[in-house]
Amino acid sequence: MPSTRRVLSTDLACTDYESLGAHLQTRTRQPGPYAVDFSNTHIVTMRRHDPAFAAITAGIDLFVPDGMPLIWCLNRQGAALQDRVYGPTFMGKFLATCPTEFSHYFLGGSPECGKKLRERLLDRNPQLNIVGSYHGECTPEGTLEDESKVIQDLQLLSPDFLWIGLGTPKQYHLLQRLKPLLPSGILLAVGFAFDVNAGTKPDAPAWMQRAGLTWTYRLGTEPRRLATRYLKWNSLFLYYLLKRFHHN
Numbered sequence: 070m071p072s073t074r075r076v077l078s079t080d081l082a083c084t085d086y087e088s089l090g091a092h093l094q095t096r097t098r099q100p101g102p103y104a105v106d107f108s109n110t111h112i113v114t115m116r117r118h119d120p121a122f123a124a125i126t127a128g129i130d131l132f133v134p135d136g137m138p139l140i141w142c143l144n145r146q147g148a149a150l151q152d153r154v155y156g157p158t159f160m161g162k163f164l165a166t167c168p169t170e171f172s173h174y175f176l177g178g179s180p181e182c183g184k185k186l187r188e189r190l191l192d193r194n195p196q197l198n199i200v201g202s203y204h205g206e207c208t209p210e211g212t213l214e215d216e217s218k219v220i221q222d223l224q225l226l227s228p229d230f231l232w233i234g235l236g237t238p239k240q241y242h243l244l245q246r247l248k249p250l251l252p253s254g255i256l257l258a259v260g261f262a263f264d265v266n267a268g269t270k271p272d273a274p275a276w277m278q279r280a281g282l283t284w285t286y287r288l289g290t291e292p293r294r295l296a297t298r299y300l301k302w303n304s305l306f307l308y309y310l311l312k313r314f315h316h317n
Contacts, residue, residue: 070092070131071083071084071088071089071092071131073132074143074146074147074148076113076134076139076142076143077113077114077116077117077306077309077310077313078113078116078117078123079108079112079113079116079117079132080132081108081113081132081133081134081139081143082131082132082133082134082154083143083148083150084133084154085150085151085152085154086152086154086158086159086162086163089133089154089159090159090162090163093105093163093230093255094171096255097171097229097230097253097254097255099253100252100253101252101253102248102249102251102252102253102254102255102256103130103131103254103255103256104128104129104130104131104244104248104255104256104257104258105129105130105131105132105133105255105256105257105258106126106129106131106132106133106241106257106258107133107135107154107155107156107159107257107258107259107260107262108132108133108134108135108136108139109135109136109139109284110136110138110139110302110303110306111237111298111299111302111303111306112126112132112135112237113132113139113306114302114305114306114309115237115238115302117305117309118305118309122238122241125238125241125242125245126241126245128244128245128248128249129244129258133154133156133159134150134153134154135153135154135155135156136153136281136283136284137153137278137279137280137281137283138281138306139153140152140153141281142310152279155278155283156259156260156261156262157259157261157262157265157266157272159259159262160232160257160259160262160266161193161262161265161266164190164193164194164197164266165190165193165194166194167194167197167198168196169196169197169198170198171198171229171230172198172199172200172226172227172228172229172230173197173198173199173200173228173229173230173231173232174199174200174201174202174203174222174223174226174228174230174231174232175187175199175201175202175203175204175232175234175263176202176203176204176213176219176231176232176233176234176235176243177203177204177207177232177233177234177235177236177240177263178204178234178235178263178264178267178269179204179269180204180205181269182204182263182264182267182269183202183204183263183267184204185267185268185269186263186266186267187199187202189266189267189268190266200226200228201222201223201226201228203215203219203222207235207239207243208239209238209239210239210242211235211238211239211240211241211242211243211244211246212242212243213243220247220250223247223250223251224250224251224252227251227252227253227254228254229254229255230254230255230257231247231251231254231255231256231257232257232259232262232263233256233257233258233259234259234260234261234262234263234264235260236260236261237260240258240260241258244256244258261287270290271290272286273285273286273287274286284299284303
């Protein structure tokens with residue numbers, strides 16, 4: 070289990086791509102489900118600001134720092150991290166080399182995204198053991214069109230890794246419902262990672278990612294959907310940080 074340090078009200082793992090991958094592969098051989106979130110400033114701030122969202126995400130076992138501002142906050146506490154663990158990159162790296170002994174199920178995205186995702190992943194790693202997937206309609210509350218069938222599939226197939234790419238807050242509502250129903254396995258909330266790895270949406274250039282500017286790139290590509298989100302939650306993140314520093 071990686072060590073953690075707190076940012077706002079969330080304990081974030083001090084880890085990197087390789088260490089996290091090794092930890093999760095080991096954890097699949099232990100009983101009980103294990104939930105992982107790739108958290109950016111939006112998620113950390115929502116957990117601090119919104120008690121209902123904090124309750125929805127209370128069952129997550131490991132919060133991984135997905136945004137560079139979180140790395141800067143952790144490093145101020147002595148974490149000495151070189152990079153974030155970005156969900157889309159982790160998913161791509163991990164699945165490109167994952168041994169066939171581990172099984173995977175993908176949940177989320179459109180049927181077109183799901184098809185392209187599968188093709189690309191198998192092109193990179195022909196031995197990747199994909200046992201199932203569901204790509205269909207989902208309500209804002211994270212309810213799937215055929216949720217009972219998905220639950221039956223997951224209980225029957227018992228995948229080692231369940232990748233959930235539905236975005237916020239949908240994937241957290243669904244994860245909260247699914248986790249108690251599964252006997253084992255790693256549940257990963259990865260949001261935008263499906264689109265990036267399927268090639269259906271562009272991602273920020275590496276230099277923007279290193280500078281903590283991924284959000285500005287995404288805002289430029291989807292301004293109508295993301296403008297209000299970023300304006301509100303980025304401002305609140307800074308407010309809570311400054312408030313904490315002032316009190317300290």
